[in-house]
Amino acid sequence: MSKDVSRVLLIEDDASIAELQKDYLEINQMEAEIASDGLEGLNRALNESFDLIVIDIMLPSMDGFEICRRIREKKNVPLMIVSAKKEDIDKVRGLGLGADDYMTKPFSPSELVARVQAHIKRYQLLTGATQENDTVERAQILIDKNARRVFVLGKEVIFTTKEFDLLLFFMEHPNRVWMKEQLFRQVWDMDDLDGDIYTVVVHVGRIREKLKKGKLSEIPIETIWGSGYRFNA
Incomplete structure (x- = not known):
């Protein structure tokens, strides 16, 4: 894919869900990479360049909350948490750790794509600003x-x-x-x-x-x- 294509990391251990999300993102002209293990996902997030990271909460080796916390200590890349956990306390915790968005499963792949595109677009516009000092x-x-x-x-x-x-x-x-x-x-x-x-x-x-x-x-x-x-x- 072109170097101008947005690159998304999916940290998700359910292979069927991850592949479905990947397919929808790629249909919409984005590049999607999958990490099925929490520690693997964290290492890739910290050591590679992504335009957005989607993080499931329940993962092998390290949960999504801890991944979110550690990424946010090092990077400002947009973070989205997706989870079957519907309790308000989990949403508050995830957002409190620095996530930009929290989506509750099940959700439509098109909704995921819409939110990913919106977060990436806004982040790129804001960080790529070229106007005079303001x-x-x-x-x-x-x-x-x-x-x-x-x-x-x-x-x-x-x-x-x-x-x-x-x-x-x-x-x-x-x-x-x-x-x-x-x-x-x-x-x-x-x-x-x-x-x-x-x-x-x-x-x-x-x-x-x-x-x-x-x-x-x-x-x-x-x-x-x-x-x-x-x-x-």
Whole structure:
């Protein structure tokens, strides 16, 4: 395949599921590689170049949560967790470890393809930006959009890809209430296919925690109960 084709790693031990996902991704002009073991998947994720990684939770040798945590310590590549585990606590845990999305099995292969394409497209657009220097500064937070760096009270704080995207969206659209479903559509560039808003909730929580660690006295992202969130500036 062309070097411009997006490359996806599927860490999945069910051969039939992995092959089906691989077929659908390749039909849609992506290159898909399969790792059927958790440790193998982690090693490939850390040592090879992929545009997105899909991770099952229940795997031999190392579970998907641990894989997600270790990848996120080293890389900002988009991560999607897929699992038959439907409990909210598992979704919150996966997203809290740095996953950009969580899909519950069973799901249609076309839905997987749609989400993979959306995550890759947004990541490539944001990391490949070529515009002139552009910054946003509000509430003692400064974002360098081109360098994708965040400074709180003058000191850099590290955010994952989707944390950065969400914080930037808030700062570019201050003093307005955004529903969780709206934020999911705007920041993840996807419709809320299954009504799951935990992705937004967890990412907002992580942003708040990092702003607190950055010694910001007042966290500008306010929860508007029954409505959503507002960035106060």
